[in-house]
Amino acid sequence: MLSQTRPAGGDTLTFLRAIMRNPQQLGAIAPSSKAVARLAASVVPATPGAVVVELGAGGGVISDAIRDRLPPGGRQLAVEVNEGMVSHLRRSRPWLEVIAADAGDLGKLLRQAGLSHADAIVSSLPWTLFEEARQRRVLEEISASLVPGGTFSTVTTLTVLPLQRFRHFRGLMEGTFATVGTLGPIWRNVPPALVYTGARAGERPVEDLPGEPGAG
Numbered sequence: 001m002l003s004q005t006r007p008a009g010g011d012t013l014t015f016l017r018a019i020m021r022n023p024q025q026l027g028a029i030a031p032s033s034k035a036v037a038r039l040a041a042s043v044v045p046a047t048p049g050a051v052v053v054e055l056g057a058g059g060g061v062i063s064d065a066i067r068d069r070l071p072p073g074g075r076q077l078a079v080e081v082n083e084g085m086v087s088h089l090r091r092s093r094p095w096l097e098v099i100a101a102d103a104g105d106l107g108k109l110l111r112q113a114g115l116s117h118a119d120a121i122v123s124s125l126p127w128t129l130f131e132e133a134r135q136r137r138v139l140e141e142i143s144a145s146l147v148p149g150g151t152f153s154t155v156t157t158l159t160v161l162p163l164q165r166f167r168h169f170r171g172l173m174e175g176t177f178a179t180v181g182t183l184g185p186i187w188r189n190v191p192p193a194l195v196y197t198g199a200r201a202g203e204r205p206v207e208d209l210p211g212e213p214g215a216g
């Protein structure tokens with residue numbers, strides 16, 4: 001695990017500024033709590049040299065949790081579409097490989113970074129802001145970008161669970177991954193949140209599977 005060297009503040013302010021400028025891109029009223037970030041990052045495997053990609057890094061709270069779990073020799077990339085967030089991430093987290101791009105281009109972005117696959121993909125993308133065809137496309141990119149047995153996690157808030165777009169996304173998760181799971185809820189998040197996980201079919205040691213069920 002790597003030691004934490006990170007600035008004290010600025011993440012939330014940057015996030016709130018971005019919400020005011022572009023609420024349709026953010027899809028949240030506040031950054032994820034550290035408890036949610038730790039749960040989302042629990043899919044990071046212990047395999048030395050693992051490649052972990054984060055989608056929708058925002059202010060960086062989940063990036064920090066991923067870094068805390070990144071094994072020796074690991075590589076951590078963060079894909080973020082919002083320019084203000086990208087500048088903030090580059091300024092505040094020089095250790096992070098920040099890619100200013102759309103998560104829907106994930107396969108191409110990995111190839112440009114000299115990678116064929118990721119061992120884990122961690123998302124806090126605003127799925128209910130994506131139309132159904134776009135949900136499918138992004139999830140296909142994610143699945144195709146994972147190694148066999150690789151794991152995906154995505155943060156969602158309890159407030160979106162009844163929405164038709166969310167139910168559609170949940171159905172896509174079931175159709176895309178060999179196994180789908182739920183971690184949480186985390187009640188001390190604004191609003192309370194869950195983490196969904198999906199594992200690609202294939203070999204992966206049992207001890208690498210995500211944990212912390214019932215945290216929060």
Ligand SMILES: C[S@@+](CC[C@H](N)C(=O)[O-])C[C@H]1O[C@@H](n2cnc3c(N)ncnc32)[C@H](O)[C@@H]1O
Nearest residue numbers: 025028031032056057058080081082102103124
């Ligand atoms: C709900 S916020 C989460 C931010 C942060 N990871 C957290 O948990 O607090 C969603 C983030 O996804 C980014 N985003 C939205 N659509 C995206 C896309 N198509 N590709 C990459 N990032 C996207 C937004 O700009 C925002 O930073």
